[in-house]
Amino acid sequence: MPAPIIEARGVSKSFFGNPVLRDVSIALAPGRIHALLGENGAGKSTLINLLSGALVPDSGTIEIDGKPHASLTPAEARRAGVAVVQQELSLTSQLSIAENIGLGAYPRRLGLIDYGTLAERARAVCDMVGLDEDLARPVGDLPLGRRQMVEIAKALFRNPRVLILDEPTSSLSAHEVETLTALLDKLREAGTAILYISHRLNEVMRLCEYVTVLKDGVVTADQSLAGTDADGLVRLMVGRDPGDLFPPWTPTPETETIVSVAGFSSGPLSDIDLEIRRGEVLGIGGLVGQGQEDLLLGLYGALPASARSASFGGVSGVPSSVPKANALGLAYVPADRKREGLHLIHTIAWNMMLPQFGRARGLSLRNRSQERALARDLADHLGIKGDLTRQVQALSGGNQQKVALAKWMPSDPSILLLNDPTRGVDVETKREIYILLRRFASEGKAVVLSSSDTPELVHLCDRVAVMREGRIAAMLARDEISEEAIVASAMGAEAARAAA
Amino acid sequence: MSVTSGPASRRLYWPAQMQRNRGVRGLFVVVALFVALYAYLFPGLLTVGGVSKFAQSWFPLALVSMSQALLMLTGGISLSIGATVSLGAVIAATTMTGPLGVVGGLAVVMIAGLAIGAITGVIVVRLRLPAIVVTLAASFIIGGAALLILPRPGGAIPTWFSDLLAGNTPAALILLIVTALLWKVYLATPLGLSLYAAGENPVGAYRGGVPVDIARIAAYAISGLLAVGAGLFVAAQTGSGDPVIGTAFTLNSIAAAVLGGVGFLGGRGTMRGAIAGSLLLSVMINVMFFLGFPPVAQYVAQGLIIIGAVALPEITGRRGPR
Amino acid sequence: MSIAESETTRFPPRRIGSLLKNRAFLTFLIVVLVWIVAGFAKPGFGSFGHLRYLLELAAVIGLVAIGQTFVVISGGIDLSVGAIVTVSAVGVPLAADLGDPTGTVPVLIILAAATGIGFLNGLGVALLRVHPMIMTLAMATFLQGVLILVAGGSAVSTQNPLLHWFGNARPLGVPAAVYLWVVVSALTLLVLHATPFGARIFALGANPLASALSGVNTRRTTMAVYAIGGLSAGLAGVLLLGMNGQGYVGIGDPYLLASIAAVVLGGTSILGGSGTYAGTIPGAILLVTITALITVVNASPGWRSILFGSLILALLLFSGREARNR
CATH class of the missing domain: 3.40.50.300 (P-loop containing nucleotide triphosphate hydrolases)
Known part of the structure; x- marks a missing residue:
């Protein structure tokens, strides 16, 4: 296995005195789609926020390219090439699709936003995710599924080395899911490390090679997906047979x-x-x-x-x-x-x-x-x-x-x-x-x-x-x-x- | 503008601007109707002199409305705009005839505005105090400073400067256009455009690499600059300074911004809407004055129109749990 | 899944230490400290006559701030209280007295009118869904017009016996206004903390949607809250008229900012949902004390205003932080 790009080592985090993550480790390697599974409330979103620097762990470290960060900031994570597609959208409804895609990373010329370059690069990432809308349209006009695609395009705009997707398909149509799947395959071949969170087990079975399972804030499985079926995944997540x-x-x-x-x-x-x-x-x-x-x-x-x-x-x-x-x-x-x-x-x-x-x-x-x-x-x-x-x-x-x-x-x-x-x-x-x-x-x-x-x-x-x-x-x-x-x-x- | 040179940007920048217009089209129609009514009542409006005079009565309100709208877009609000206008007026009236001269006075006014805004912004943003309370306290401090500089109306603005700004010239109109263009340029910078994201979804914007705090503090600083600008102009209009002349602008600025479709929760609305809102308010006041409405009716009508303008979209587009 | 835990686990008795985290108590403590220090530093400040005078001034702010406390806890703000104070002060001499020699009838008429104005605010906020700031601001503008109509801009004076008594009488050496304030404060605290209606106000301010889905009639509660705002401002207005002997346009203007400042200094969250009038009371006293001290140092109006604003800001920094994203 190639050396991981980003790795969490023994991280813990609590909110209001409730432990949400306890001694969790996960390593994201280039060219691999890594599934993160767990019930709602198992601590998945918190783990993502730690990896992207949005939260700081109470203990443990995040390592990027082997370099430990005790308190990673969002800016450092971004510079290291970590991009997150959050479950809760981070878009601004009054701004256009292109302005949203570039937000926080605008190409500049003379201190101003270089709208020419922005339009070209935004078009390129939109083509990748199959978004054919007018780039000048305000995002507020788009239906939920399209907004989700804008969010993914926004992550791609930063040429990420690590792409984290938190339930990206929850509001996508079947066709959009197809496009996304093909895109992720392409990114994997190009060497991107991908962390994929989804409740749709068939998607996970089809896309991912490796899985980490969280249950009540603890890693209960960290293994290759080869030889595991959907029922096995459920058992890993729930810790008992579904019938019980x-x-x-x-x-x-x-x-x-x-x-x-x-x-x-x-x-x-x-x-x-x-x-x-x-x-x-x-x-x-x-x-x-x-x-x-x-x-x-x-x-x-x-x-x-x-x-x-x-x-x-x-x-x-x-x-x-x-x-x-x-x-x-x-x-x-x-x-x-x-x-x-x-x-x-x-x-x-x-x-x-x-x-x-x-x-x-x-x-x-x-x-x-x-x-x-x-x-x-x-x-x-x-x-x-x-x-x-x-x-x-x-x-x-x-x-x-x-x-x-x-x-x-x-x-x-x-x-x-x-x-x-x-x-x-x-x-x-x-x-x-x-x-x-x-x-x-x-x-x-x-x-x-x-x-x-x-x-x-x-x-x-x-x-x-x-x-x-x-x-x-x-x-x-x-x-x-x-x-x-x-x-x-x-x-x-x-x-x-x-x-x- | 240099940003719009390439063909690709022409396909993006201007269409994006046009699309952003949609929310205020209805308002533009209403404003146009009111302006037409005013022009019909007062044909003199349609001369260079008429437009100039009207622009002079509108200009300060337009500036404070922009000042307020800017903060509302970031999810803030200011109750100290009136005091800041007063401060701008008294600084102008006490410095411009002194050794600093008009240029020096201008510089002092602008620096004061930027500094006051920036300090307010730092307190609100960095210390996480609610904007409404901080600016309420600030209104006392700033108003007190105005009283210190000029305890009672007085001071002077050089006559030539007064005549240039508020005499028989279209200076106010030109300045307003320049201000609006400068705002466009600011919005074309990464920091300027971040305002919307910082107002609507600060957490998401922060995670996406937007310097949310800096964008908000910058907004407060620019807001302060616009407010002292309005004070400077008012001083030029009256030829002297008055330490409480700005008081009414606080509430009027909120009214104009809201008429212009700017929301209280941040990220909703446009500057062109706020300017149109201030135009509507100005024309309304002028028309009512022209029709010989007693002041009573003017106040009453103003109150009713503001409520109506805000309530109408709510009533027609209502949905959600009761 | 049934468990049983003891009463002390479920409702642990409050510790003395928790009192020191109580904003209302802290504000009270600051007032006492300021009074003691000022009493020693400045002869005459601590005299009974002076303190009595301060309380009398605080009573008017305190009354206006009753409504403001209710409105702010419910998640709104009332920018029309200053105008309502003025309308009430100016309106009494104009109200029909119906041959009532005690002067009670015109006062009741004005209080009813003030309540009605507040109710209209509530109507706009609850039914038309106009933002409270806009609704009450527009109402203030509207009332300004009405004032000019009824008062014509000149001052009015009154010989109303009831108001004269409330403004000037001192049974047992304490101003009648202070008695009035104490009684109304007790009622306010009772309504806010001991009735379901009070609980609904806190619910509304903390989460209006969840309140509506839990069966709270949010519209009716909103309207009632703003009506109380109108009533309390009206009460302050007639009291002010009694104390001054005359009313004029602009008499109520200082009370808008004072009421908001008293509420916030007393620890009520400007975002709504938490707070107490028990904090607003020392908040109002603190405001007049600060004003009095600033007058004592014999500064110019400019410095007074700067000192006042800075002190409010400093007190906020001391204990007024709000969580930014809720």
């Missing part, structure tokens, strides 16, 4: 309908007919951004919605606001808990009480001891340990999600709407959440679970509604649910037929 993750449960027999809507529309949704029954976990699947979130928010009264006919627990009409939805027994757990679910600067106990504050009479007096007792009960019940007067941001992702769930329990909702509740949650907490959801359903309540994690839908749901382009493309009954069926419906009828 999900609790056993028995389907609830047909029961009464609690929510029914017909001709429901909200935002990009049109003409949706849906029934939600007591005692079931109804899954919502599909590719990213097919209207799943709009459906949940529309039902929850958080987005303007209309329906030909609608009944929520016997009350007709769609709730027109969140407080009204709450009064009807609905509760919502959002996907982006930091932005939509929690008040990070407030305490754990306070966050648990928030729905009560929303509902109570505004100028009544709060009962502190009752609040404390309630918060304690919830924390005990969900296994959240320690001081409840800490800020929520001090908790790990999994425990934060528990708080986001816990706060609804005192309201005793009869319909629980969840939007990707296990994103960025460690395996143990995932299992606890699954148990909780099934128990909730077994108490005769209804759970609607939108998820981008297909196994979750397969192993946890009584029925699965697959969404495509703002409509329900298929409603799969218990005996029809399989990963293949969900993916086929998500991709559309043509693709399904071709697959058959």
